[in-house]
Amino acid sequence: MSNASGHEILRDDASTRLSILGNHAIVRGGLEAGVQFYSCYPGTPSSEIGDTFAQIAKAADIHFEYSVNEKIAVEVAFAASLAGARSMCGMKHLGLSSANDPISTMPYVGVGGGMVIVSAGDPSAITSPNEQDQRHFTKFLYYPIFDPATPEDARRMTKYAFGFSETTGLPVILRPTTRVCHSSGMVQFDSLPAERNEVGFKKDPPRYVPIPQNARRMRVELTERYKKAEALLATSGFFPRTGSGRRGIIASGVAYSYTAHVIQQLGIEDEVTLQQVGAYPIPEELLKDFLASVDSVLVVEELTPFVEEWVTLSAFRAGRTIPILGKHTDHFPVEFEYSPDMVDGAVRKYLKLDQRNGRRANVPELPPRPPVLCPGCPHRTSFHMVKKVFGKKTVYCNDIGCYTLGYGEPLGACDMLLCMGSSISQASGIARVTGERTVAYIGDSTFYHSGLPALANAVQADDAITVVILDNYITAMTGFQPSLTSDNMAGGGSLSGVERSERFSIEDAVRGLGVQNLYSVDPFDDEATLAALEQAKAASGVSVVICHSPCVVHDRRVTKERKRSPFTVDQELCNSCTACVRMLGCPGILVIDGKYTIDRELCDGCELCADVCKHDAISPMQVEGD
Amino acid sequence: MTAPDQVSGAGTRVLVAGTGGQGVLTAARLLCDCFVDLGHEVVSGQLHGMAQRGGAVQSSIIIDGGTCPVIAAGQADFVVGLEPVETVRALPVVSEHTWVYMNTAPIIPYVVAQRAARKEADASYPDVDGLIAAMHAATSNVLTLDATACAIEAGSAKALNMVMLGCLLGTGSLPCSADTFWEAAVRRMPPKLHDTNSRAFRAGVAMTAERANCGGAA
Numbered sequence: 001m002s003n004a005s006g007h008e009i010l011r012d013d014a015s016t017r018l019s020i021l022g023n024h025a026i027v028r029g030g031l032e033a034g035v036q037f038y039s040c041y042p043g044t045p046s047s048e049i050g051d052t053f054a055q056i057a058k059a060a061d062i063h064f065e066y067s068v069n070e071k072i073a074v075e076v077a078f079a080a081s082l083a084g085a086r087s088m089c090g091m092k093h094l095g096l097s098s099a100n101d102p103i104s105t106m107p108y109v110g111v112g113g114g115m116v117i118v119s120a121g122d123p124s125a126i127t128s129p130n131e132q133d134q135r136h137f138t139k140f141l142y143y144p145i146f147d148p149a150t151p152e153d154a155r156r157m158t159k160y161a162f163g164f165s166e167t168t169g170l171p172v173i174l175r176p177t178t179r180v181c182h183s184s185g186m187v188q189f190d191s192l193p194a195e196r197n198e199v200g201f202k203k204d205p206p207r208y209v210p211i212p213q214n215a216r217r218m219r220v221e222l223t224e225r226y227k228k229a230e231a232l233l234a235t236s237g238f239f240p241r242t243g244s245g246r247r248g249i250i251a252s253g254v255a256y257s258y259t260a261h262v263i264q265q266l267g268i269e270d271e272v273t274l275q276q277v278g279a280y281p282i283p284e285e286l287l288k289d290f291l292a293s294v295d296s297v298l299v300v301e302e303l304t305p306f307v308e309e310w311v312t313l314s315a316f317r318a319g320r321t322i323p324i325l326g327k328h329t330d331h332f333p334v335e336f337e338y339s340p341d342m343v344d345g346a347v348r349k350y351l352k353l354d355q356r357n358g359r360r361a362n363v364p365e366l367p368p369r370p371p372v373l374c375p376g377c378p379h380r381t382s383f384h385m386v387k388k389v390f391g392k393k394t395v396y397c398n399d400i401g402c403y404t405l406g407y408g409e410p411l412g413a414c415d416m417l418l419c420m421g422s423s424i425s426q427a428s429g430i431a432r433v434t435g436e437r438t439v440a441y442i443g444d445s446t447f448y449h450s451g452l453p454a455l456a457n458a459v460q461a462d463d464a465i466t467v468v469i470l471d472n473y474i475t476a477m478t479g480f481q482p483s484l485t486s487d488n489m490a491g492g493g494s495l496s497g498v499e500r501s502e503r504f505s506i507e508d509a510v511r512g513l514g515v516q517n518l519y520s521v522d523p524f525d526d527e528a529t530l531a532a533l534e535q536a537k538a539a540s541g542v543s544v545v546i547c548h549s550p551c552v553v554h555d556r557r558v559t560k561e562r563k564r565s566p567f568t569v570d571q572e573l574c575n576s577c578t579a580c581v582r583m584l585g586c587p588g589i590l591v592i593d594g595k596y597t598i599d600r601e602l603c604d605g606c607e608l609c610a611d612v613c614k615h616d617a618i619s620p621m622q623v624e625g626d
Numbered sequence: 627m628t629a630p631d632q633v634s635g636a637g638t639r640v641l642v643a644g645t646g647g648q649g650v651l652t653a654a655r656l657l658c659d660c661f662v663d664l665g666h667e668v669v670s671g672q673l674h675g676m677a678q679r680g681g682a683v684q685s686s687i688i689i690d691g692g693t694c695p696v697i698a699a700g701q702a703d704f705v706v707g708l709e710p711v712e713t714v715r716a717l718p719v720v721s722e723h724t725w726v727y728m729n730t731a732p733i734i735p736y737v738v739a740q741r742a743a744r745k746e747a748d749a750s751y752p753d754v755d756g757l758i759a760a761m762h763a764a765t766s767n768v769l770t771l772d773a774t775a776c777a778i779e780a781g782s783a784k785a786l787n788m789v790m791l792g793c794l795l796g797t798g799s800l801p802c803s804a805d806t807f808w809e810a811a812v813r814r815m816p817p818k819l820h821d822t823n824s825r826a827f828r829a830g831v832a833m834t835a836e837r838a839n840c841g842g843a844a
Contacts, residue, residue, distance in 0.1 A: 017662075018662060019658050019659070019662045019667075019668045019669065019670065149693075150669075150693050152693075179671065179695060179696070182671070182672045183669065183670065183671040183672070183695035184658055184668070184669060184670040184671075184695075185669045185670075185693055185695065186662075186667050186668070186669065186693075254695075257693050257694045257695070258694055258696070260692070260693065260694070261692055261693075261694035261698075264692065265698075339696060339698070340694060340696055340697075340698040341698050341699045344698065356699075360699070360718070361699075361700075361717035361718050361720055361764050362717070362760070362763065362764075363714065363715070363717045363718065363760075364714065364752070364756070364757075364760050365748065365752075366711050366714060366715055366752065367711065367735045367737055367738055367748065367751065367752070368682075368735065368737060369645060369680060369681050369682045369735045369736075369737070370681075370737065371681055372680070372736060410740075578742070578743035578744075581739045581740060581742075581743035582743045582744065585736075585740065586736070587680055587736035588736075589736070589739055590734045590736065590738070590739050591734070591738055591739040591742045591743075591749070591750070592734060594742075596739065602680075
């Protein structure tokens, strides 16, 4: 029933018109441009781009990899570009920061084959620790940036960007946001190319080596490339202007879709001229022309007043002193994503129309459904064991991934969090100044992403930290992409599709970094886990405990079976002491009509609640023939 | 100058709401794909955070109504609620013109148990009759049913979303008939699901047809 787009997206039929996810439209745009290389690190809301490329890579003859981190994804893709291949890499907004080092020099060197970096933004920080505005990379590092409003924009821009990148010599950024990535819209397919770039690296060290004497020459070339980019964008077709009034509105990203909707709903097409900004740098002549045609401007864009300030500067240079409204006039906030209702209110204010009557629906107080570790997650057990041994006073530095869900009561496994791989370095910092043994939690994928250098750093400083690596053999939070510890023989997949008969050994990596106190456990083996944790706590310097157990949800998907029978509460023995609920926070334990029960469908039979029950009220369900 | 206070606008706007695992996104995807197969222009948006199984999920489907994937306040023509609390959470898009189909079988959020164990306030699932009343306060067009029971009767609790799609298509107010929709839908389903899903969908269609014959929604 799914249109996972695996095959649909490969259709070589230019009459195809489908409603597909923005992320799938980006893949289609790449295919239409003849993309030859795709690398990525998963991150919401960008993940489906890589997952789709992973599905079709073989059929479409594309080199594909889930890289170990975003910096590496960018570097391999850039080198592929230098060898002539049209290359692409994907990540979320934070990944762009993670890859900032190579990204900052790439425009100096310039591309070979066209290169497009997809960096998906997350206004309102729906699935991220911050919202950041990647559009500043155009002024910061001279990247042309495409800013789609719809899935069709995303397809057209991606396709266009490759040729544009080759003509200008610049790598480019495509920056869709959550509402574009995760919305479906009508997409009109173009045909697939008959030919692709010829590949082969031609040696030319002064061209490819940015040592200072070359970098200064490249810096001057960069100015020319960026000017060329601005000139080309003027005829790119990504700056459509509609309507005819003297009241101007400039909008970008998904806020452009909202604005077009509001204008149509209000029936004010004749009063308003609407200008979309679909890319940066905004061509100066185009803006001057727009500013001359209107008497005032409202700027509609999410996050920082980026276009607003750009337009204000252009108006000043053009000697056009008209009101330019937006965030600095409080028509819009600088925080969070917009909504059609917010745009409706601002447009009415701008045009001095009555505001909509405030007959707001009266939504009663409702219980929330916050994200939580799944029932049966082996690392709820890991958290529980660590807390038993290290107690409540120990500082727990946590990291990015499912295990961030150890935050808050009752698991209390997250006192501190920053970014990928930060748990180990933060634990080092805390331990060094407090003199107290500090715990770092990190998952398998995050450990390889950026935990390795932090661990080496802790070992050389002999920090009093215990690193608990929660290995579940998969990158679960972003949708079950393979990690280095995935077992590809058992359906876990592998990063580059290369079949390996053995999983990567975290033990070998940790030992190789010089860690002496290393323990490997299965968290469901209580005795061994508690003993290992006690020893890790008593150790001097760095100790590492690796908890291995597969993600239950992924395991059930792959094997299509439940390995353990669900548990049930004997109501005669349960005295509602609530220990199981207060200690574990398992979503499988419910209160129905005042009685504590276990949801048979949700329970995965991990047994942890039975272990903490002092009244022997919880036991495996006797199921016939199940 | 006065602007219209409530504009329904061109197109049909449907919001499907429920919890992760109930089949909200599958139902939305099916609506989206089938209406495209039938020659319509469809956009669809999803709203779900980090929630895996058990989180709140909403999906909007806009048929022949432009490119904006988000439904503005009061602008849903239909709300398809797979769970009582999640139906009420969709109230902001409901106006007196909206038709609401609401499954009355609750999925209890785990926070209820957490609150009960800590003896906090709001430590129970809201009274379902009160939730129905909250919907009735916004629109008189509310159809309530135990769609989970209907789905189980049809062969599988997992067919809940098909019962609810049946209710929606059974109104006859979408751009195609229930029969035409279902012909398109089965083409997109694995054969082993055809029987159960068809029974579930028909049960939903019968539910709205029956109420319509009684001269209005319950």
